[in-house]
Amino acid sequence: MxxxxxxxxxxxxxxxxxxxxxxxxxxxxxxxxxxxxxxxMNTRPAAEVNVAGESMRGVVVSAAMTPAQRYDASCAFCHDTGTAGSPKIGVKAAWQPRLAKGGIEALIHNAIVGIGTMPPKGMCPSCTDEEIAAAVQYMVDKSS
Ligand code: HEC
Structure with a gap:
């Protein structure tokens, strides 16, 4: 038995x-x-860890990610460190000249269509324009 x-x-x-x-x-x-x-790219492992976290969270909150969560999930792995010449979050001097060119509207536009080595929407094709805009606003707020 x-x-x-x-x-x-x-x-x-x-x-x-x-x-x-x-x-x-x-x-x-x-x-x-x-x-x-x-x-x-070499940040691939970090990206995939992020994506795994994102999809697990996605089950619970789905479309309702806060701007901070969106930033963490889709933008942080470049903008936390300034990878590939990206403006680092929290560094005012990195953001000021960019903001001076065309204000936040231009930053949002460039984040959506892509700029330099940053792919459109920072490699988040499923992000809506509104989510990108909110993430940019979050980054600018943290960097001013
Ligand atoms: C693969 C790395 C990478 C990821 C992921 C990434 N970015 Fe970027 N980002 C860059 C780089 C590099 C630049 C600088 C490009 C340049 O000026 O040539 C940049 C620039 C920017 C700028 C400044 C645009 C301007 O007009 O000067 C904004 C705003 C921005 N990113 C937002 C975001 C947002 C929002 C996300 C997440 C949804 C994101 N990025 C994800 C690499 C990345």
């Missing part, structure tokens, strides 16, 4: 483990596919 229980436990663990693996693999594949065209 005890032995049967042990075997049953093993089976159950194997099945549950298998399901978790399938889910995990499905997710990883979907991410690789959707991101295939958009990134090939």
């Amino acid at each position: 005890g032995e049967n229980e042990v075997i049953y436990d093993w089976l159950q663990m194997a099945i549950v483990g298998g399901i978790i693996c399938l889910f995990g693999m499905g997710n990883a594949n979907a991410q690789t596919l959707t991101r295939q065209q958009i990134i090939d």
Whole structure:
């Protein structure tokens, strides 16, 4: 009897483990596919960790990300560090000359269409223009 229980436990663990693996693999594949065209850069691991976090949060809050959450999920891995010459968040001197050119409207426009080595929408094709605008506003507020 005890032995049967042990075997049953093993089976159950194997099945549950298998399901978790399938889910995990499905997710990883979907991410690789959707991101295939958009990134090939050394920040890739950080990006994917972010994306995983984003999709897990997405289940709960879906479209209702705050600007700060959007920034963390989609912009931070470049703008936290100033990767590739991006204006670093919190550094007023990095933002001032850009703001001086055409105000926040121009910054939002450039963030949406892409600028220099920054791809359109900072590699977040599913972000709405409003989300991008809110993220830019957040970055500017933190940098003034
Ligand atoms: C892959 C790295 C990367 C990601 C991700 C990224 N950016 Fe950028 N961003 C840059 C770089 C590089 C520049 C500077 C481009 C230049 O001036 O040539 C830049 C510039 C900007 C600017 C200044 C535009 C201007 O007119 O001077 C804004 C605003 C901006 N990013 C917003 C965002 C927002 C919002 C996100 C997230 C949705 C984001 N970025 C994600 C790399 C990135």
